[in-house]
Amino acid sequence: MISTMNEQNLRLSILDFVHVYKHSNPTESLNNTTEVVGLADQLGYTRYWFTEHHNTTSQISTSPDLLSVHAASHTKNIRVGAGGIMLPNHSPLKVVENFTLLEALHPGRIDLGIGRASGTDGLTALALQRSHERAIANDFPDQLNELLCFFSRKFPMDHPFAEISPPGDETLVPDIYMLGSSQGGVRFATEKGLGFVFAAHLAPKLAIPVLHFYKNNFNPSAYMKEPKSILAIGVIAAETEEEAKYLAGPLELTWTRMATGSRDLSFPTLEEASKYVYTPQEEAVRQYNKDRFVIGSAANVAEKLKRMANEALVNEIMIADFYPDQASRLKGYRLLAEEFDLKSK
Structure with missing residues (x-):
């Protein structure tokens, strides 16, 4: 039986969607990200990742x-x-080239998380992949094998790509993780000996069993000698419970709209969310979504995250960033860094 993690060693990381808030613009959003990643670096957060999404304003x-x-x-x-990186949208060789360059520029600091979906709608996937056949193909296993063979330089001799040489050599490899919100991605992680991140904000009830499966079935590889697992979850932390609930209003409304088929998927403002009147159906969805997020005072959030980490057998939580504005983001990350004493780790 795998022992539970040591709460003193629990690490925190951040997953950034680079939200474009209402009445803002992409340049301001990117400037916000620059500020947050700089702060996260100073505060002692472990990693800072970016999602891949398309066709959204x-x-x-x-x-x-x-x-x-x-x-x-x-x-x-x-x-x-x-x-x-949503691998169906990309050439495995190009992904390897890009992340080899990143690893060469910043040795020992680069992570490559791999997703099996396109991260968008079908029409946009077609526009990205430029082929009806590619857009409907289910060849992720072949794509992943190609990617790993390009990194390792170990294609079978008779493989048509065996003569292709990416830049650098096999030492320029980032840490590679499979992403998952179901029981599919985890099997690639265990079989190939890769890290694994479970998106609990997408499937909270599956998080613990799937992460246990990963730890119990991991096969060491040239990429990772030991299992590395991370639990990702939406988090809103503030000084008080009341403030956190107020800040979580836009997040809860957005996810309710997504689940009920609303065409309005823009991220609402705090004022809009606070004045919104939920229908009975929407309120039921809102309550159902509660497990997707951890919302509360920094002390209570820290306590719950530690408990979740123990249950999931992980020593790292990745915060899916759904804060409603820049000020609450910066404050929330400072508060959690203090609660977890991240600078000492």
């Missing part, structure tokens, strides 16, 4: 590799990377 995290270049160049210690 409320996020500008379309290129996590480019955002990682920017974040790494503005920090000194924190690991940066993709959470993740």
Whole structure:
């Protein structure tokens, strides 16, 4: 039986969607990210990842590799990377080339999280992949094998790509993680010996069993000798419970709208969320979504995150960033860094 983690060693990381708030613009959002990743570096957060989403006006995290270049160049210690690269949208060779360059620029600080979905709608996936066949293909296992073989330089001799040489050598490899919100991605992580991140904000009830499966079935590899697992969850931390609940209003309304098929998926303002009147159906969805997030005073959030980490057998929590504005983001991350004494780790 695997022992529980030591609460004193629990690490915190951040997953940035690069939200474009109402009455704001992409440039301001990117400036906000620069400020937050710099603060996270100073406060002792472990890693800072960027999502990949397309065809949305409320996020500008379309290129996590480019955002990682920017974040790494503005920090000194924190690991940066993709959470993740949606592999169906990309050539495995190009992903390897980009992350080899990142690893060469910032040795030992780069992470590559790999997702199996496109991170967008079907039409946009077609526009990205430029092929009807590619858009409907289910060849992720082949894509992942290609990516790992390009990194390791160990294609079978008769493979058509065996003669292709990415830049550098096999030492320029980031830490590689599979992303998952179901029982699918974890099997690639265990079989290939990769790290694993479970998105509990997408499937909270599956988090513990899937993360236990990962720890109990991990096969060591050239990429990772021991299992490395992370639990990702939406977090809103503030000085008081009341303030946190107020700050979580836009998050709760957004996720309720997504679940009920609303066409309005823009991130509402605090004022809009506070005045919104939920229908009975919407209120039921809102309550159902409670397990997707950890909302409260910094002390109570810290207590719950420690309990979740113990139950999930992880020593790292990745905070999915859904704060409603820049001021609450900065304050929330400072409060949690103090609660966890991150600078001492």
